[in-house]
Amino acid sequence: MTTYGYARISTKKQSIERQIRNILNYDNNAIIYQERYTGTKVSGRKEFKKLLSKVKEGDTIVFDSVSRMSRDSIEGTELYFELFNKGVELVFLKENYINTTTYKKALNNNIQLTNTAVDSILKGVNEYLVTLAKEQIKIAFEQAEKEVKDLQERTKEGIETARQQGKQIGQAKGKKLVVKKSAEAKEKIVKYSKDFKGTLSDVEVMKLVGLSRNTYYKYKKELREEL
Template identity: 65%
Template sequence: MCTYGYCRISTKQQSIDRQIRNIKGSYDKAVIIQEVYTGTKQDRPEWNKLYKKAKAGDTIIFDSVSRMSRNADEGFCLYEELYNKGIELVFLKEPHINTSTYKKALESNISMTGTNVDFILEGVNKYLMSLAKEQIRLAFEQSEKEVQDLHQRTKEGIETARLNGKQIGQKQGAKLTTKKSIEAKKQIQKHSKDFNGALSDADCMKLIGLARNTFYKYKRELKAE
């Protein structure tokens, strides 16, 4: 039996350390699986590997339900698939939908009595199970809603800025300065015969490893400076 901790961020600019720390804090022997991929899609490379590898008796831990999925329908179906495979699911921030909680709902079914009231007890059992399933579905729906709200706030923020006359994105013709461009320009100044070097444009491009368009763009900017 193996214990895995699945940690996911949507962009490389985000930090995954908090999720790892939270999982390791509760399950110090968990094997951490890390991924940079949007949670609105199930076709994630590292998740797919874990899904195929996990077997009955294994445990998968998530910092929150949003790390598993941010699509309500797919997330709920995935939860049931893993549950039926005998895999334990743990959500640190939503323990009420851990598979252990779901199992308790199954095991706490009211026993039939063999009398005329059994149809009532059967109805109660079905209600308890539907209630457990609804809690799980609601957790995934909330996760999906958070994404939709974020997209809506971003859209509204951009529209507000536009209406207030603010520049959205980079201005046309504006020069974008990055660490890479700064270093590349230093190398052009050092090696290009148009500046302090002795290399032709072709040799300079090969030495620095720049594409033709980028090289000449940087040269124009250097001359303008």
């Protein structure tokens, strides 16, 4: 049985060293996988995919927080139960109420039936406790996703406020690509790229949005820093 740790940051303002330190404080022998400036989805994270290919039944993966695993509620919840069913222990240092050990207790610590008429009520209570545990897991990932959306909205509002105040945003006037077009292009990248909310590859998004390779990767890097 092996303990792994996974740490990632999306922007330069975040500290991956802090995450690693927290994981090693939990288990000093943890094998750390780390990556910087990643998107929210698992598909764009090479190191995490390597870890997922190695982990097996009885192993443990430690995260500093649920948002480091995924900031997509559907993807995160599905991956949680996929790993749980595989027999992998999941530990979230900041949200230990959804650790797999906690979820197991909800499944196993059922109220004993009495072979009386009261059993119909007790069965309902047991089912409710399991449902509640599942809902807590789902809510944790939904909150992580909400934080990203709130940040995107604040960024969008900040850009619009600056524009209304007459401030220069992005490229200066006279350049080939003006602010409005760059903002629209970024919105499409977020919408269609598999590294954000979409399903398309980089080449497909470049063709769809009509961007050069250099401009596309420049915008993609800026988006990752914003997220």
